[in-house]
Amino acid sequence: MNSPTLHLDRLDAALFGLDDVVVDSALLHAAAWQRTFDSFLRRRGRRAGLHSTEGTGDGTRIPSFELPGDYLRYAAGRTTAEGVRGFLTARGIALADHSPAPGEETVRTLADHKDACFGEEVRRVGVNAYHASVDLLRDLAARGVRLAAVAGDRSCEQLLSAAGIAGLFDVCVDGGDTTLLGLPALPDPGLLLEATRRLGVSPRRTAVLSGSLVGVEAGWHGCFEPVVAVDRYARADDFYRRGAHVVVRDLAELVLSGRCRQELLAHR
CATH class of the missing domain: 3.40.50.1000 (HAD superfamily/HAD-like)
Known part of the structure; x- marks a missing residue:
């Protein structure tokens, strides 16, 4: 050949x-994405009063962020905000891009959290x-x-x-x-x-x-x-x-x- x-x-x-x-x-990005969405889904589950770490208000379980599949499907090569939107849409979750209300979770807050997690991974592990x-x-x-x-x-x-x-x-x-x-x-x-x-x-x-x-x-x-x-x-x-x-x-x-x-x- x-x-x-x-x-x-x-x-x-x-x-x-x-x-x-x-x-x-790529693995550092994937780990940062997983940390971001796992913590988001846990918070969402607690607010809904669920015992499960991931779920909706009607008790339906939401699959967590899976590696490497979800990273490759929704995040690899994309802007952080696009990666957030892609994963949330796939899981049937709608969030506003921005919100004037302090403390409200949005696409932007999740994107910022992922970028912060990635920075931590780079400093901790190196590249x-x-x-x-x-x-x-x-x-x-x-x-x-x-x-x-x-x-x-x-x-x-x-x-x-x-x-x-x-x-x-x-x-x-x-x-x-x-x-x-x-x-x-x-x-x-x-x-x-x-x-x-x-x-x-x-x-x-x-x-x-x-x-x-x-x-x-x-x-x-x-x-x-x-x-x-x-x-x-x-x-x-x-x-x-x-x-x-x-x-x-x-x-x-x-x-x-x-x-x-x-x-x-x-x-x-």
Whole structure:
């Protein structure tokens, strides 16, 4: 079987998702999501006067946040608020996005709680970058390919700093930019297109490397080429259905071919 190849004569830039692609942070995200929703459902059950930790006012049991399924379905690659809405909707729970009443639980309060839990997990456990991903980033940069880090939530700078790899990227965009600029959330390609705008490159000459279904779908909708899915949970068929051109288990599988124009000119 031939190794999947990145043809550098066709590339000016590459956009890297962080979770499961560059850093091993997905399990920390998942743990923070589980803590957030488990505590929310316990509080909801107590208010309803139930003995069960999860339930509704009529005694119907609400399934708790399950790993890794619920994380991959509702949260991976999305803004924190979108992850909250997705899980609550799946469990038949409606909350307002915001509320003027102090102490009332909303989508925003749950999102803030999840982000705080994630920060605690990062400080407690730490974050490591995948060696193959760091090697690829350095190789691409040496060949003149511009690099951007992309995160659907607001964790981009936090993760890069914790892993000690902030200096590898030219640009960092995340859910904070989505809010600030009024961009639609992934799988809309707006955040990816903002990264290419800052880099001054065309999506047609920009690779997207993502570990989430919504990230891959955004790359396909934005006409990026190639779209590479990093599949650490055996979901290759799902990634191909969302628009991936290539699916790998680890970035060590990728082979670089050719040199960018910048390197060719430097050797003339």
